[in-house]
Amino acid sequence: xxISSDTQLADAIRDAKGPLRVQGxxxxxxxxxxxxxxxxxxxxxxxxxxxPGALTIVVKAGTPVDEVTATLAEQGQRLAFEPMDxxxxxxxxxxxxxxxxxxxxxxxxxxxxxxxxxDFLLGVTFVDGTGTLIKNGGRVMKNVTGYDLVxxxxxxxxxxxxxxxxxxxxxxxxxxxxxxxxxxxxxxxAVKAMSAALGSPFDVTGVAHEGTDTLFRIEGFAxxxxxxxxxxxxxxxxxxxxxxxxDSAIRWAAICDVTTLASAPGxxxxxxVKPTDAPGVLDRLGQPPHLLDWGxxxxxxxxxxxxxxxxxxxxxxxxxLRGTGHGPAxxxxxxxxxxxxxxxxxxxxxxxxxxxxxxx
Amino acid sequence: MQMPEPxxxxxxxxxxxxxxxxxxxxxxxxxxxxxxTRVYECDGLAAYKCxxxxxxxxxxxxxxxxxxxxxxxxxxxxxxxxxxxxxxGGAMPTADSVILGVARLNDVLETDYDNRIIxxxxxxxxxxxxxxxxxxxxxxxxxxxxxxxxxxxGNIAMNSGGAHCLxxxxxxxxxxxxxxxxxxxxxxxxxxxxLDAGGLDLLGVICGSEGQLGVVTxxxxxxxxxxxxxxxILMGFDSAEVAGQCVSDIIKAGVLPVAIEYMxxxxxxxxxxxxxxxxxxxxxxxxxEVEGAPAEIDEQLSLIKDxxxxxNPVELREAQNADEAGRIWLGRKSAFGAMGQVxxxxxxxxxxxxxxxxxxxxRIGELSREHGLDVGNVFHAGDGNMHPLILYNANxxxxxxxxxxxxxxxxxxxxxxxxxxxxxxxxxxxKRDLMRAQYTDADLEAQMAVKDVFDPKWLLNPxxxxxxxxxxxRRDAA
Numbered sequence: 001x002x003i004s005s006d007t008q009l010a011d012a013i014r015d016a017k018g019p020l021r022v023q024g025x026x027x028x029x030x031x032x033x034x035x036x037x038x039x040x041x042x043x044x045x046x047x048x049x050x051x052p053g054a055l056t057i058v059v060k061a062g063t064p065v066d067e068v069t070a071t072l073a074e075q076g077q078r079l080a081f082e083p084m085d086x087x088x089x090x091x092x093x094x095x096x097x098x099x100x101x102x103x104x105x106x107x108x109x110x111x112x113x114x115x116x117x118x119d120f121l122l123g124v125t126f127v128d129g130t131g132t133l134i135k136n137g138g139r140v141m142k143n144v145t146g147y148d149l150v151x152x153x154x155x156x157x158x159x160x161x162x163x164x165x166x167x168x169x170x171x172x173x174x175x176x177x178x179x180x181x182x183x184x185x186x187x188x189x190a191v192k193a194m195s196a197a198l199g200s201p202f203d204v205t206g207v208a209h210e211g212t213d214t215l216f217r218i219e220g221f222a223x224x225x226x227x228x229x230x231x232x233x234x235x236x237x238x239x240x241x242x243x244x245x246x247d248s249a250i251r252w253a254a255i256c257d258v259t260t261l262a263s264a265p266g267x268x269x270x271x272x273v274k275p276t277d278a279p280g281v282l283d284r285l286g287q288p289p290h291l292l293d294w295g296x297x298x299x300x301x302x303x304x305x306x307x308x309x310x311x312x313x314x315x316x317x318x319x320x321l322r323g324t325g326h327g328p329a330x331x332x333x334x335x336x337x338x339x340x341x342x343x344x345x346x347x348x349x350x351x352x353x354x355x356x357x358x359x360x
Numbered sequence: 361m362q363m364p365e366p367x368x369x370x371x372x373x374x375x376x377x378x379x380x381x382x383x384x385x386x387x388x389x390x391x392x393x394x395x396x397t398r399v400y401e402c403d404g405l406a407a408y409k410c411x412x413x414x415x416x417x418x419x420x421x422x423x424x425x426x427x428x429x430x431x432x433x434x435x436x437x438x439x440x441x442x443x444x445x446x447x448x449g450g451a452m453p454t455a456d457s458v459i460l461g462v463a464r465l466n467d468v469l470e471t472d473y474d475n476r477i478i479x480x481x482x483x484x485x486x487x488x489x490x491x492x493x494x495x496x497x498x499x500x501x502x503x504x505x506x507x508x509x510x511x512x513x514g515n516i517a518m519n520s521g522g523a524h525c526l527x528x529x530x531x532x533x534x535x536x537x538x539x540x541x542x543x544x545x546x547x548x549x550x551x552x553x554x555l556d557a558g559g560l561d562l563l564g565v566i567c568g569s570e571g572q573l574g575v576v577t578x579x580x581x582x583x584x585x586x587x588x589x590x591x592x593i594l595m596g597f598d599s600a601e602v603a604g605q606c607v608s609d610i611i612k613a614g615v616l617p618v619a620i621e622y623m624x625x626x627x628x629x630x631x632x633x634x635x636x637x638x639x640x641x642x643x644x645x646x647x648x649e650v651e652g653a654p655a656e657i658d659e660q661l662s663l664i665k666d667x668x669x670x671x672n673p674v675e676l677r678e679a680q681n682a683d684e685a686g687r688i689w690l691g692r693k694s695a696f697g698a699m700g701q702v703x704x705x706x707x708x709x710x711x712x713x714x715x716x717x718x719x720x721x722x723r724i725g726e727l728s729r730e731h732g733l734d735v736g737n738v739f740h741a742g743d744g745n746m747h748p749l750i751l752y753n754a755n756x757x758x759x760x761x762x763x764x765x766x767x768x769x770x771x772x773x774x775x776x777x778x779x780x781x782x783x784x785x786x787x788x789x790x791k792r793d794l795m796r797a798q799y800t801d802a803d804l805e806a807q808m809a810v811k812d813v814f815d816p817k818w819l820l821n822p823x824x825x826x827x828x829x830x831x832x833x834r835r836d837a838a
Contacts, residue, residue, distance in 0.1 A: 151564020
């Protein structure tokens with residue numbers, strides 16, 4: 001079922017006789033929900049409002065991410081949280097939508113510096129599981145009017161409601177960027193070097209460790225980038241010689257989309273931890289093929305099928321993105337939080353028809 | 361301001377309640393004397409007052425849990441209170457409620473520079489969080505004007521902002537985890553030193569819920585290294601429209617200042633009389649601040665100056681040293697105090713799209729004349745968060761009501777142009793009954809459903825945020 005208006009969507013949900021599988025572009029099939037009719041939002045497409053002087057864009061949920069990105073680029077702006085494209089890693093086809101990005105709170109390397117999708121989301125319109133159209137937030141950058149259901153919807157994977165429109169804060173595209181790399185660091189030393197960079201005043205906008213390379217990105221006006229690159233090089237000297245790479249944009253696109261693990265055989269896990277915990281987690285997992293982003297706070301690991309990654313964690317959480325994994329794809333919550341989550345699902349989707357079981 | 365009729369049943373439970381609370385709290389943490397409970401009769405919205413039944417000052421998460429469990433058992437409403445600086449009445453009690461103050465929860469629990477976090481008890485003041493890490497060059501970014509006094513608990517409840525949030529975001533963007541006590545006494549841990557939620561973003565909905573979902577006792581906050589330096593530039597324009605254009609042009613040019621502050625003529629005059637900051641007496645004044653090393657600041661300011669020059673400013677003054685920077689900020693930082701010296705005022709907090717600033721300023725002027733009360737405008741222009749100050753005389757009968765009517769008209773205007781009722785102060789009691797100007801009944805129902813889940817008996821700060829008639833059935837059922 002493809003929808004082309006908010007009211008049509010509300011009707012479809014209200015009249016639904018059974019479970020629905022909510023789908024944007026279908027490029028991020030994370031976790032499994034039970035059988036159900038596919039409800040596609042791809043017909044809800046288009047940019048409703050773009051106000052470059054206010055750094056805001058309002059977009060229908062089914063709009064392709066590329067269309068949003070291209071529109072912003074014409075005015076020298078971008079989605080600063082650098083949403084990941086999952087197609088390579090998950091082997092999917094289709095067109096990623098902005099609604100899918102929001103529903104999954106999908107963010108990339110720049111998240112460590114500027115915030116996640118949830119931090120850029122200013123407003124949402126959605127239809128809940130009863131077929132009621134609900135708005136929350138707005139299109140201004142500061143808004144504390146009532147509860148922040150915007151955050152609640154971001155990352156709820158369509159289980160509380162189906163997004164019809166989202167308002168996002170955007171930022172200017174940096175005038176230039178430079179990426180430094182130090183080669184040959186083990187993960188423990190790499191995390192230390194990344195912590196040093198993130199704890200510096202030099203506004204590092206990407207810190208990742210992949211294979212033999214530890215990478216540090218600096219963005220901004222040209223003179224400023226040159227200055228900060230030089231200062232950061234000095235700051236990182238105890239860890240090794242930091243050299244600029246020649247293909248900065250390509251490197252970060254690959255890190256963002258985790259393309260190096262795309263063809264690795266095994267289950268793919270996305271693990272969020274306190275950055276300094278990352279080396280220990282990787283040791284306990286037996287040093288599987290991995291990529292560290294967010295200064296070590298985000299581990300992408302490729303492990304043998306069926307590995308229970310969660311036993312290697314202290315605080316933090318792990319989500320299985322590819323493969324059957326071990327246990328549920330989404331992280332189980334402690335009992336009091338699971339009760340709150342279930343309570344919210346019962347209120348927003350009392351019939352349990354929106355992606356039932358997906359996040360549990 | 362209408363508040364629910366206090367419950368005679370609950371007031372009748374006072375001595376029994378005191379007895380039970382004294383079993384879990386030290387004697388000096390239970391305040392029941394009427395002269396002492398009066399301390400808690402209002403917050404920063406001082407026009408409205410009501411002493412609580414009791415006040416309690418727990419020192420640990422366990423004590424908070426014990427208090428809440430007792431109040432839950434006895435069906436007694438609880439109003440959480442940080443430092444009582446809310447400008448929206450968020451901490452104003454009712455006569456049948458217990459004030460739960462977090463002032464004694466003020467320890468730093470952990471600082472971790474490698475992971476760039478600090479974990480504090482929630483009664484700690486905003487500025488003292490920075491105070492705990494600045495010797496290592498770090499700071500906590502959200503900086504509400506009340507930061508010397510306001511507590512992190514209140515910052516989380518109201519999702520507080522500040523002058524520098526254009527670059528660093530507001531509380532919700534800098535909050536990573538909480539320890540929170542639910543109304544039934546259950547203690548929950550949400551988030552922590554890692555980023556983002558694996559399940560639903562409960563932290564996101566707790567932040568800004570105005571103490572209605574739980575009592576936060578500990579918080580994990582993001583800390584950042586301080587920038588190498590900062591420098592402001594002051595610009596004066598002969599019209600609000602041109603100043604608004606300048607803000608928009610700066611943002612479009614790809615510069616991202618840490619702050620863009622705006623003052624109108626009325627505020628400039630009052631601040632000059634009070635602080636003698638040397639501001640030009642023009643229609644609209646902007647203070648723009650950028651950060652970085654000296655050369656980086658020069659680069660950004662030269663772009664900003666080029667933009668301003670094209671708009672024929674009446675004044676363009678760049679700080680050459682720390683003293684001059686201090687003078688540029690002096691008037692702005694004394695604005696609220698200065699206005700308070702000349703008049704009673706009500707401070708509004710509506711946010712509008714930046715591109716609508718000139719139109720909104722013009723229409724506020726028209727509304728001011730219609731209602732016969734002066735309005736000064738001093739606000740965070742970069743993010744459209746306006747702070748119209750309505751001047752009135754509390755001793756003139758009818759003036760407060762005229763002020764409230766003008767305030768409501770201005771906030772409805774903010775919503776009409778695509779903005780919202782409150783950008784950083786919160787709804788509290790002040791804007792509670794205006795919520796339908798921004799949200800439909802279905803929108804409000806969805807928000808209230810969240811409270812139903814966290815606090816099914818509607819005992820936590822129950823008469824706030826939502827229109828009283830919308831919550832009556834839920835509160836009465838408690």
